[in-house]
Amino acid sequence: MKIVIAGGTGFVGQHLVDYFSSKDDEIMILTRNPHKYQSDQNIHYIEWLTPEGQPELEIGSADVFINLAGESLNSGRWTEERKKRIIESRMTTTREMIRIMGSMQHPPHTFINASAVGFYGTSKTDMFTEETKQPGNDFLADVCDMWEKEADEARTLGIRTVKTRFGIILDGHDGALPKMALPYQLFAGGPLGDGEQWMSWIHIYDIVKGYDWIMEHSAIEGPVNFTAPNPKRNKEFGKVLGKTLSRPHWIPAPSFAIRTALGDMSTLLLDGQYVYPSVLIDSGYTFQFPTLREALDDIYKSE
Template sequence: MKIVIAGGTGFVGQHLVDHFSSKDDEIIILTRNPNKYRSDHNIHYIEWLTPNGQPELEIGYADVFINLAGESLNSGRWTEERKERILESRMTTTRELIRIMGAMQQPPHTFINASAVGYYGTSETDIFTEQTQQPGNDFLAEVCDMWEKEVDEAQSLDIRVVKTRFGLILDGHDGALPKIALPYQLFAGGPLGSGEQWMSWIHIYDVVKGYDWVIEHSEIEGPVNFTAPNPKRNKEFGKVLGQALKRPYWIPAPSFAIRTALGDMSTLLLEGQYVYPKVLLESGYTFHFPTLREALEEVYQ
């Protein structure tokens, strides 16, 4: 199988590249700076999003396109300028990928585009599945909604479109978890705000195996929640995290302090949603880490 990945040098992308290359699939990674990387026997780097880049001519053909590209949500305060970059980076890369696929003599059969559970907005009472059609009304929901509508344009090329809505991805070295775990490692962990907000999470291993599953099961299309079937409220998540790290859980972080420090970005910590992976489960996927305790023990063992 030949897979093209935009964002293949990022957190999730690196895990997917390692997985698929280990199966001896051919991987094409789209990057602005291909000279920074060394191609392997089945991993190749192709220039894109530059004046000189013509990736459609170098790719030839491909079975699957995966889009993980976009400005990080958790690497700085959300100023108005930053919000614009967060949205525009996603729209630009998606449009370019659709253009590339349309310019190919034979487009890929599948286009998988990363999205986020932020699509649903926030709630302490509702349970969201892929059948929830109304997006939320906050910034993240608006970004995800606009992004996913752009992704759907690929359907005009007769391509199967899958939109993977990520929850909090658990990995000990990258992503948001190391930042969440830092206060615990300093013996200062505790609930954030009220502690009642839901945290819908997934182990990085299930992200990788889930992508494999989605590619192999052609009946899956549209939105797919990439979250484990057992979300936790923040106060429960923190207790399990403290136990996994063998650290106390005792110092609460008040909402006003977090909002003052992070501004709108505080939404990522203080508000959440209960998201259930209905599509993956009903298609027969078995989670390798269905419970938070199992997931965090594996991360920190």
């Protein structure tokens, strides 16, 4: 299989590249700086989003396009300028991928575009599935809604379009978990705010296997929640994390201090949503790590 990935050098992208290249699939990674990387037999770096880049000519044909590209949400306060970059980075890369696919004589049969559970907005009482059509009314929901609508333009090309709504991705070396674990490792872990906010999480291995599953099951399209089937409230998540690390769960971080320090970005820590992966489960996917304890045990046993 020939797979084109935007964002292939990022956190999730690196895991997908490692997995699919190990299966002898051909991977083409779109990047502004291809000369920074060394191509090999299965992995090729293609210049795009530059005046010199002509990715459609280098790609030729492909089976699947995957878009993971976009400015990080958790690397600084959400100033108005930062919010603008977060939105524009996602719109630009998605439009360019659709342009490339539309210019191909034999376009891919599948387009998988990243999104996030932020689409649903936040709630301490509601459960959200892919049947929830109305987005929330905050900044993250607006970003996800705009991003997904842009991705849906691929459907006009006759391409199966899947929008993977990521929850909190758990990995021992990258993403949110190392930052969450640090206070516990320093014997200072505890609930964030009142601890009642839901945390819909997923092990990085289930991200990779879930993408493989989607690519092999052509009936799946539209939004797909990439969350484990057992979300936890923040206070329960912290207790499991503390127990896994053999550390106490006791010092709460007050909401006002987090909101003062982070501004709007504090919603990533203090607000959440209970998201259930109905599409994956109904299609027969079996989670390798369905419970938080199993996921954390796996991550920290390999540390």
